[in-house]
Structures are given as C-alpha cells and as structure tokens.
Amino acid sequence: MEASELRELLSVEGLGLLDSLPPYETTADVVRMVADLRKAGHSPGLVAAVLSQARLRARASSKFGPFAERMLFTEAGLEQATRLRVAAMHAGRFRDAGLTRIADLGSGIGADALALAAIDLEVTAVERDEVTAAIAAYNLAGWPNATVVNGDAESVELAEFDGVYLDPARRNDSKRLSNPADWSPSLDFAFGLGERMPAGVKLGPGIDRDLIPPGTEAQWVSVDRDVVEVGVWFGAVARPGVGRAALVIGAHGTAELTAERDSPDADTGDLGEFLYEPDGAVIRARLIGDLARSLGARMLDDQIAWITSHTADVTPFAQGFRVAETLPYDERRLKQLLSARGIGTLEIKKRGIDVDPAQLRKRLSLKGAGSATLILTRAAGKRIAILADRL
Structure with missing residues (x-):
C-alpha cells in the first residue's frame, strides 16, 4: 500500500x-x-x-473473526499476521511468566501486540515500514497500554522491557527472502536477543531445523490441519523440559504433544485395518514416534509419516482411515478397482510417490456415485495404493 x-x-x-x-x-x-x-x-x-x-x-475474517471488521490491513501484513487465537496463546506465555513490559519488534499490522494489550500487558510495537506502522497504530488505537513506534527493530533500546517478541519480515515488496540474514530483523539478531532476555520468535514452519538453537522450545502450530508457524521460545517464556511441541487447533479445540527432544521413530510393521496421517505439526516437530506409540500403532515405512494399527482411534493429532483395499501401485489395476466399486469422487493423498494427483484423476476416468480416499505411498520400500474411507 x-x-x-x-x-x-x-x-x-x-x-x-x-x-x-x-x-x-x-x-x-x-x-x-x-x-x-x-x-x-x-x-x-x-x-x-x-x-x-x-x-x-x-480475507482477514479467517484470522481475526469479527475483529477484522474494525481493522485495516496491507497484503503483506495480512499474509504474515498471526491468527488472533494463536496470538492470544503467545501473549499468555508472557503473562504467565510474570512479564509486564513487552517489545514487539517487527510488529507488522499489530496482531500480536493486540493480543498482548488485550491481557493488560504494556506493549510497544516497532515497525520499520511507515505505512504498516500507521496501520498498526490504527488497529491498536483503542488500547492505552499499546504504543506504536515507526523505527528499526534492531536499534530499539530494550532496557525498559522485560520480554520481547519478534516476527521477522521474511519478504520484501517483490519476493520471499530465503536468506535469514536478509530478514527484518535478522534471525541472528532475534536469536541473539533470546540469549539475553525472555523472547519468542515466530518463524515459518519450514525453517531449517538446524537453525533452531539448542536449549530452546520449538513449538509448531497447525490450525485446521494447516501448519502456520513455528515459535522458538527462550528463557522464562519457554516451558521447562519441553524442546519440541506440536500444537493442534481445530474444531476439536486445542491439543498438544510435547517432548524434551525429537522422538525416536516407532517400529515398522505390516499394514493394519486402520491408517493414520499425522497432523503436519506433529510431522514437523518430529513427534511421529510418540504419537504412534500412544495409539499402539506402528509406522508403515521408516521413511514415511503414515502409521497403522488394527484399532480405530479418534485423535486430534492425526486423520484416520479404514483400509478397504490394498494393491501394488498399478494404474491399470487401480482403474479397474475404482470402476468395479463405482467410485466417481476420489480424494487422492500421496506421500513417497512422485505422481500428479490432478493428472492421475483424469487418467482414472472416474464414474459412479461412490466416494473414497486413495492413498499412494510406500510400505517396506514398495509402492502401494490403498483405497480407504475416512473415520
């Protein structure tokens, strides 16, 4: 803008x-x-x-609900803004740690600052872009405990603050920035602050895990099965004994898996009557093994995230399927099976097999009133096709 x-x-x-x-x-x-x-x-x-x-x-209503009707946005600011429900959880960490004066560096349109102000914390939102800072000021105008500063996040004097939150801008006007040194503020600066004071750093969920500092809490967050961020938490806003976490938010409410570190994979085994696809947050947090063991399940392949068992379980951490048919991945046989079953509506999920689902659907020439889910994956290194129904 x-x-x-x-x-x-x-x-x-x-x-x-x-x-x-x-x-x-x-x-x-x-x-x-x-x-x-x-x-x-x-x-x-x-x-x-x-x-x-x-x-x-x-567009913002999916992130901010009815609050969006009274807010202003930019394209880039809305894309990077934290969902209000997630921002409230971020804010709660600072409150629960007894921190009261928070600097929100790289505040964007002010979503996280809004959540901090809403629970009576004093927040100063710092935004380098003049237009975005003005929009943040508009969005925070109703909160006397919130201040907006148009300035460089890396130049802010932090002596008066007891906690800091950073959401580095990861794109400029024309493209996404792949080098963390080019982010604003830079990743080195953000993590450096975490070594000095309680801090939370919001990053894209696909961040190179080798960049996450040891001794911190990394929490991947998914909303309605979409992994939206990873938060790296330092000091008093990190939970003792938690190094990896998968927070899953959806119609079921909120649920979380936590562990001190990446969990070892579960044993592999034959395909059972039921198949489970872990939520993306669980996969990125590398807690698949813990989830499998909690369900009494095993992994279908040591390189693939699918887990399987002979019992039906409902869990917020995975989508479950009842296996109907299994066959080696062969399009001719698959087409015959779908025709025999009258499958005209087909959801295609793939993992570990290089195939374009849209092109495959055309080649299968689907006809009929039935519906099903087709899972294309590997088991014991072999490509298989699984026809299944959602639990």
Whole structure:
C-alpha cells in the first residue's frame, strides 16, 4: 500500500465509506460497485483504496473473526499476521511468566501486540515500514497500554522491557527472502536477543531445523490441519523440559504433544485395518514416534509419516482411515478397482510417490456415485495404493 492510498483511506470520508459498504463478496459485481461509488462523487483513488481494504477485511475474517471488521490491513501484513487465537496463546506465555513490559519488534499490522494489550500487558510495537506502522497504530488505537513506534527493530533500546517478541519480515515488496540474514530483523539478531532476555520468535514452519538453537522450545502450530508457524521460545517464556511441541487447533479445540527432544521413530510393521496421517505439526516437530506409540500403532515405512494399527482411534493429532483395499501401485489395476466399486469422487493423498494427483484423476476416468480416499505411498520400500474411507 502506498502512503497516498493510506491517506485517502484514513480520511473521514474514506473510513465512513469503508464502514458503509456491504460485506465483500468475490462474486459481487465489483465493476458496478465502482461505477456507483464514482457516480456518488467519490474520487477514483478513494474508491480503489476502500474496495481494496474491503477485500482484505473479508480475507482477514479467517484470522481475526469479527475483529477484522474494525481493522485495516496491507497484503503483506495480512499474509504474515498471526491468527488472533494463536496470538492470544503467545501473549499468555508472557503473562504467565510474570512479564509486564513487552517489545514487539517487527510488529507488522499489530496482531500480536493486540493480543498482548488485550491481557493488560504494556506493549510497544516497532515497525520499520511507515505505512504498516500507521496501520498498526490504527488497529491498536483503542488500547492505552499499546504504543506504536515507526523505527528499526534492531536499534530499539530494550532496557525498559522485560520480554520481547519478534516476527521477522521474511519478504520484501517483490519476493520471499530465503536468506535469514536478509530478514527484518535478522534471525541472528532475534536469536541473539533470546540469549539475553525472555523472547519468542515466530518463524515459518519450514525453517531449517538446524537453525533452531539448542536449549530452546520449538513449538509448531497447525490450525485446521494447516501448519502456520513455528515459535522458538527462550528463557522464562519457554516451558521447562519441553524442546519440541506440536500444537493442534481445530474444531476439536486445542491439543498438544510435547517432548524434551525429537522422538525416536516407532517400529515398522505390516499394514493394519486402520491408517493414520499425522497432523503436519506433529510431522514437523518430529513427534511421529510418540504419537504412534500412544495409539499402539506402528509406522508403515521408516521413511514415511503414515502409521497403522488394527484399532480405530479418534485423535486430534492425526486423520484416520479404514483400509478397504490394498494393491501394488498399478494404474491399470487401480482403474479397474475404482470402476468395479463405482467410485466417481476420489480424494487422492500421496506421500513417497512422485505422481500428479490432478493428472492421475483424469487418467482414472472416474464414474459412479461412490466416494473414497486413495492413498499412494510406500510400505517396506514398495509402492502401494490403498483405497480407504475416512473415520
């Protein structure tokens, strides 16, 4: 977002117009809406700014719920912003550790600062980008215990704070930044602060695990089966005895697996009547072995995350399937089986086999009223196809 667009948006006319619009729908006749707003006398720049913000608010509802209706966003800021439910858990760590003055360095649009302020902690949100800082100030305007500073996170004097939270910006205006030294603030700076004071550092879930400092708590978080982040926690905001954690949030509520370190894999064995796909957070935290043992299960292959057993279990940490048919992976035989069963709707899951599910679905020429899940994977090093039904 350009500064000129933000000025249009923050005008009395802009905010009033934004709040007057109906909920944004991608199927709406946007061209007609633009025409109507222009006919009403609004400038082209204002109309563009307001409709762009209405679109972002609609997207933000999945992260912020009804709060999104009163917030402002940028494209990049919304993409990186912590979901409010997760941000509340981050904030709770600082409160539970008895910390009261928190610096949120690289605050973006202010999602984590909002959660910290909401539980009566004093928070200073520092954001280098001027437009993003202004949006954070708008989003935090209702919290007298929150302050926004437009500045460089690596230059902030931290003597007055007893805890720090960092969400390094991992992309610029044009691309995602792969080198942690290019992040803002840099990863070395963030982890260096963790050696000095209680700190939490939010990172992308695919971070190279070798970069995670020993002696810290690394918590992978998934929301509705989507792994959204890994938090690296230092000092008083890290839990004693927890080095690896998988936090799973969904319709079931919240559940967590924890361990001191990566868990050893479970034994491998033959395919049982039931198959389980661990949640991505469990896989990334390398707690598959602990999950398998808790279910009395075994791994299907020592290189693949699927686990199997002869009992049906409902767990928030994995999706379960009842095995219906198993055969070596052969498209001709698979096509015959699906035709015989009248399978017209097929979910395809693959792990350990190089195949394009969309192209495979076309080649299978599906017909019929039935539905099933096709699991393509390896067992004992051999490629297999498993026809299954979700539990």
